[in-house]
Amino acid sequence: MHSAFPTSLRVLAATLTAGLLAVAAPAAATAATPAPAQAQPCADQSAPPPPVDTSERPAPGKPAPAPLPVPNEPVGGILMGGCGLVLPGGAPNPPDGDTAASWLVQDLDTGDVIAAKDPHARERPASLIKTLLALVVTTELKPDRIVVPTKEDAEQECTCVGIVAGGRYTVDQLLHGLLMHSGNDVAHAFATALGGVDATTTKMNLLAKRIGATDTRAATPSGLDGPGMSTSAYDLSLIFHYAMKQQEFAQAVATKAYTIPAIGGKPAIPVYNDNKLLGVYPGFLGGKTGFTDDARHTYVGAAQRDGHRLAVVMMRAEQRPTRVVDQAAKLLDYGFALHENHAAPVGRIAYEALVATAPPAPPANVAAAGAGSTAAPAKNDSFGTTGWILTLVVFVVIVAGFVIGYQRKKQARG
Structure with missing residues (x-):
């Protein structure tokens, strides 16, 4: 019996040591092996494509604004960081003829993103x-306030x-x-x-930040190009979603014809x-x-069908082979078809700003068309691999103590 005790203990120790090594090996390998190279980021992830003219050249003596930081996680859900088409699982491809570099179809009632293409491309x-x-205007200026335009x-x-x-x-x-005729003179008067x-x-950019439009920086009030101007299909969808809740805005964009009356000798x-x-x-x-x-x-643009409202945003589109409005109509039809078939949303219009820092590239699997999962990314284990290893070591020591104590009592009785 005296010779059996050391042999059993050696076997136990060897077994427990092998288990510890097996658990510790992945952690050691992780620490010793450099992280794999990240996938290439989506095109235009941090800034729009280079300008084709001099409209964004800074004023003399002023530096060009740095691109806006990209959030750690895509606003609106992990799939919103995808490149290319982001569609519900099993969904058919969007209609042919789309020329937009990026677009998004959203549900104006629920905030669900129905489908998208490069939604956060800037x-x-x-x-x-x-x-x-x-x-900003509807927030700060009363509808009946009088504005007197300057010569400028x-x-x-x-x-x-x-x-x-x-x-x-x-x-x-x-x-x-x-809003009806896109007057740059009106934008400047405002x-x-x-x-x-x-x-x-500054007010526009503060409002964009407050409602969570992290890709957006206005350089001019009118939309004429300027240094640092930036947005995305997702951000404009968020801004439009928010704006359509404002009665003054919704009424103006729904008006087909309007007359500013003649006042003080000025023509109508x-x-x-x-x-x-x-x-x-229709709708x-x-x-x-x-x-x-x-x-x-x-x-x-937005439309209502069977009591439900959808909206589409298109960015960097061309009028050929078909007009942009006709392309938009097809995307609205596509969105309504997905809604009627109860397709799972691929994201959500989220009214909350995230802390913006330099991001990792989105996972490669969210870039493919047909991605259907909207689950949030797995959370990190706050306890960690090291914590589990230490727990196992303590457990082994306790078990070994019991074994040794038991063997000593047994020897004493023998």
């Missing part, structure tokens, strides 16, 4: 940034509504001109009323809605169009 908004300006306001680079210096216009009248261009873009100004789906697409609720040489064509 692009230029063109006049779609006027939706953000309109939010009235002489902005057009598209223009035709307001005249010294005229007296209500905020509500100008809001129709801003900026003057809000404290100047710099103060207004007829205003017609630029959005060609209004009155043509269309309104939206906004935009274009610059750098941004290309941008678009947002």
Whole structure:
């Protein structure tokens, strides 16, 4: 029996040591082996493509703004960090003819993202940034407040509504001109009323940050290209979702024709809605169009069908082979079909700003079309591998103590 005890203990010790080594080996390998190289990030992840002209050249003596930081996790869900098409599992491909570099279809009632393409790719908004300006206006200026445009306001680079210096216009009248006909003269008049261009873009950017639009930086109130201008299909979807909850905004974008009346000897100004789906697409609720040489064509529009509302945002699109509004109509049809088939959402419009720091690239598996899972990424084990190893060591020591104590008692009895 005396000889059996050391042999049994050696066997036990060897077995426990082998188990410890087996558990500790992955941790040691992790510590010793460099992390694998990350996948290449999505195109335009941090900034829009290079400009085609000099519109974004900073003023003399001023540096170009650095790109906005990218959040650690994609706003709206992990799939929103995907490149290419982001579709529900089993969904058919979107309709042919789409020319947009990125787009997103959302449910305006639930906030679900129905489908998307490069949703957080950073692009230029063109006049779609006027939706953000309109939010600042409706937040800070009463609809009946009188705005008197300056000569500088009235002489902005057009598209223009035709307001005249010294005229007296209500905020509500100008809001129709801003959203229906995308008046750059109106945008500048609002900026003057809000404290100047710099103060207004600051207010726009603070509001974007507050509601969670982390890809967005306004460089001009009107959407004319400027240094550091940036947004995304996701952000403009979020901004539009928020804006459509504001009655003044929703009424203006849904108006097909409007007249700013003649006042004080100034002529009446007829205003017609630029959005060609209004009155043509069944249940269309309104939206906004935009274009610059750098941004290309941008678009947002919403429609209601069977009591349910969807909206589409398109970025960096082209008018050929079909008009952008016709492409948008097909994407709305596609979204309604997915909704009717109860397709699982691929993300969500999230009204919460995240702490923005330099990110890892999104996992490669969210980039493929047909990705259907919306589960959040697995949480890190706060206890950690080292904690489990130490626990096992303590357990082994305790077990060994019991074994040794038992063997000694047994020897004493023998």
